[in-house]
Amino acid sequence: MTTVTTDQKANPAKSFIAGGFGGMCSVLTGYPLDTIKVRLQTMPLPAAGQPPRYKGIIDCAVKTFSKEGVRGFYRGISAPLVGVTPIYAVDFAVYAAGKRLFQSDDQTKLTYSQIFMAGMGAGICSALVTVPTDRIKVLLQTQPVTGGPLMYNGMVDTAFKLYKQGGLRSLFKGTCACVLRDSPTGVYFVVYEGLQDLARRRTGHITPTSTILAGGSAGIVFWSLAVPFDVLKSRLQSAPEGTYKHGIRSVFRKLMATEGPKALYRGVLPILIRAFPSTAAVFIGVELANDLLN
Template sequence: MAEVAKDLVAGTVGGAAQLIVGHPFDTIKVKLQSQPAPLPGQLPKYSGAMDAVRQTITAEGPRGLFKGMGAPLATVAAFNALLFSARGQMESLLRSQPGAPLSPNQQIVCGAGAGVAVSILACPTELVKCRLQAQSALAESASSAGVVKYGGPMDVAKLVLRSEGGLRGLFKGLVPTLAREVPGNAVVFGVYEALKQSFAGGRDTSGLGRGSLIVAGGLAGASFWLTVYPTDVVKSVIQVDDYHNPRYSGSIDAFKKILASEGVRGLYKGFGPAMARSVPANAACFLVYEVTKSSLG
């Protein structure tokens, strides 16, 4: 139980650091992902990441870059506590003896198991976040007459519960969320452990300095998006899709329609901001997690 408590506390603090560092990048990613494909002869609302930043600040001020942070911030404690404690429990099942370090392949299994656990919490949180982040772009699209405007995270949750099928509505996009979190976290923890052991020259990584942890965490975070980014695009468009007049019948339909109308590039909308976010945000998360857990003894 002591190890579980350490994972809970360290995961919470690490997750808060990750969110604060990475949320503005995530906002731009979602705006680019969710903007509708332009009509023939029209230009897209955002020409790229920097244009999205400029338009967001002009229209909403710097606070617009942090829109939607309330929902993940409110649940970051539970999300990261669950992620790291689930991983810790998986580690204990795979260890040959208490305290024995695991191989990168074993950490891949641990990450996959943790991904299943966090998907249940991530799905409704991501839905609320994406609705808030994308609403300004959707409101100005040609096909968004009468689009709902949300006042905040609780307003999103209330409206979804009331008019989009109750609790089931909050879990819209669960399949692509699982398809993102399971392989994504498997890769993250596998790469993180492989890099740490490479830097340490063996399985004992307890003596690594903060610089090595920052590099390992940042590159591990980048590997997440390199592995699952198209799945995240599908998740985002499913979660912001109109409930009463949907453009997509499901994840496969969304994938096919994006590919047909925008090509492979459509599956990588917002990839630049996602990668720009992943390195510093995950470096901060893993560093703060390791430092916090070490300080707890």
């Protein structure tokens, strides 16, 4: 059975700190493309004979910049920046705790199936932390910026209005969709650990280049699997209350009936373009933080 060599026994506390720092690096790197992705995913169907709101990634970028400037690409970034520390911190801490369950000492070699199980558990736990900030982010990214006053004025105002509207249930709208989207995290860690293990066998150690390549590749593989669930999540979280009575199931049925399977991959281009640099930034931040903590 294929194995992964670990340098030392996993440390959840250290991974908690390193994961939070890596997550902040990721948000700052990939947020503009995330905004474009969400806007493409949630734009309404055009009326008969009318062009779509955005023709594609470039058209969305041009229109966003012309109407809102550079600031438009970072609309709602406060939510993920505030939430990113606990989200990625939980992700990497749970991942480390999962690996630790399989390790008896610093020389323990983990199989890729063990890496997968630890990563899947991390993805599910971090998804539960992600939901409120993801909900706020999507609403801020998709609200109209012309034709009157804004419905939501920043992260705190959005959180307050959602809570007033429907309590915690409103803030956690899309929980099931988030868990489904993040469930391929096991594959994400397997790809990263596998490529880093290959680098160790070739050179005896990992390098910044191997971390960038392994992290970026892990991100592309993960998002290739997660895109359909991300589309359903964005549709559900941006919809007015009562639009989808049965949650993600209602979103899926309506999307299939009105737009077909192709709509499940709407916004895939900015997602995959963003996946490599933003995920590479996560692991560069994590490895740098680990070095400093060591």
